[in-house]
Amino acid sequence: LVKYNEIKNKVKNKDIDFLICDPVLYIESEYLYGVTRLATLQRKSKGFYFDKFGSVIFTASKNKNINSFKDLKGTTFMGVAKAALAGYRMAYREMLNQNINPEKTFKNIIFSGGRGDVVVKEVLKNDNYIGTVRTGLLENMIKKGVIKKDDIKIINKIDYDYFPLISSTKLYPEFPFSRLSHVPEELGKKVLISLLSIKEDSVAAKKRKICKMAYTEWLFWYNKSYERT
Numbered sequence: 001l002v003k004y005n006e007i008k009n010k011v012k013n014k015d016i017d018f019l020i021c022d023p024v025l026y027i028e029s030e031y032l033y034g035v036t037r038l039a040t041l042q043r044k045s046k047g048f049y050f051d052k053f054g055s056v057i058f059t060a061s062k063n064k065n066i067n068s069f070k071d072l073k074g075t076t077f078m079g080v081a082k083a084a085l086a087g088y089r090m091a092y093r094e095m096l097n098q099n100i101n102p103e104k105t106f107k108n109i110i111f112s113g114g115r116g117d118v119v120v121k122e123v124l125k126n127d128n129y130i131g132t133v134r135t136g137l138l139e140n141m142i143k144k145g146v147i148k149k150d151d152i153k154i155i156n157k158i159d160y161d162y163f164p165l166i167s168s169t170k171l172y173p174e175f176p177f178s179r180l181s182h183v184p185e186e187l188g189k190k191v192l193i194s195l196l197s198i199k200e201d202s203v204a205a206k207k208r209k210i211c212k213m214a215y216t217e218w219l220f221w222y223n224k225s226y227e228r229t
Contacts, residue, residue, distance in 0.1 A: 011035065011180060018191065019178045022085040026176045034181035038192050041175040043136065046164040051174045054135045054167035055090035057155040060124045069100055069156055075128045077106040078119050085172065086134030087116060094156065094169040106130075117141065124151055135165040 010016045011029050019026075019035060029035040042051045059066045059075075066075065080087025088111070095102055102109060112118040116133035120141060123131035141147045156168040163171060177195075179188040 014180055014182050017180055017183045018188075019180065020175050021178075022175055023173050024083070024085045024089065026178060029178070035178045036181070036185075036188070037176040037178045038188055039177045039195075040173060041177065043174065045136065045139070048164070050163055052163065052171040053086060053174050054158075054163075054165075054171045055086045055094070055132050055169045056135055056138055056166050057091050057094070057130065057132050057168040058120075058123065058138065059130050059153050059155060060127075061151055061153045063128060063153065066128070066130070066153070066155070069095065069098055072100065072105050072130060072155075074107050075130050076108040076110065076126070077102060078110050078112065078122055078129055078131045080116050080119055080133060081111050081114055084114075086132075087119070088132060090169040090172065091132035098156075117146070120147060130155065132168075135163075135167050138166060 007019070007021060007025065008029075011019060011033050019029065020041065021029070026035065026037065030037070040051050042049045043053070065071060079091070082088055092102055095105075112122065116137045119131045119133050120138065123129040124147065138147070138152060142149050142152075154166055154168060158167050158169070160167065160171065177192075179185075179191075
């Protein structure tokens with residue numbers, strides 16, 4: 001697992017050629033270091049694809065007195081990382097939009113160091129903990145049997161007709177796939193075309209556990225990892 005600051009340093013020092021990261025880090029890298037987007041990640045759930053994601057704000061079902069934003073006073077809030085979009089910033093903005101100041105509301109604001117699954121486990125283990133992780137992580141952990149659906153209580157649940165996952169916030173564009181400034185444009189195109197050539201039901205895709213991705217008129221593939229953001 002590579003942390004945000006490590007990614008920034010690798011981009012700054014041109015230690016990598018291509019990058020997949022959250023939109024905030026991409027915009028910063030584009031502005032500072034000339035990174036260029038080639039495509040945007042697209043996930044699949046319940047039979048269809050989507051290129052947006054959000055954040056889920058949740059607590060343990062055992063916390064009977066915590067049911068909405070108005071019940072957060074004095075609790076501990078846990079995110080993935082302060083710089084993480086879906087692991088903190090989305091939830092932070094959602095609360096500000098509802099006139100809740102996290103710094104004044106929560107007893108403590110803490111972070112897992114980069115792992116969403118750790119946030120989930122800590123929230124379920126501790127009383128009066130509130131957590132936030134990216135959409136899809138809870139469903140993935142439930143599917144794998146790591147947690148039970150009844151263990152979780154969603155705060156500020158928002159239903160979207162076009163988005164199949166549980167969310168507590170607005171939706172934002174998915175992770176972009178980009179080339180760094182030192183990578184020739186022609187090479188970037190060749191890499192993208194190679195990614196486009198992979199079929200979803202191919203042996204390579206199944207063996208590497210990769211899922212389909214998209215960018216407006218283009219498609220590409222990427223190794224899915226919900227636990228990381």
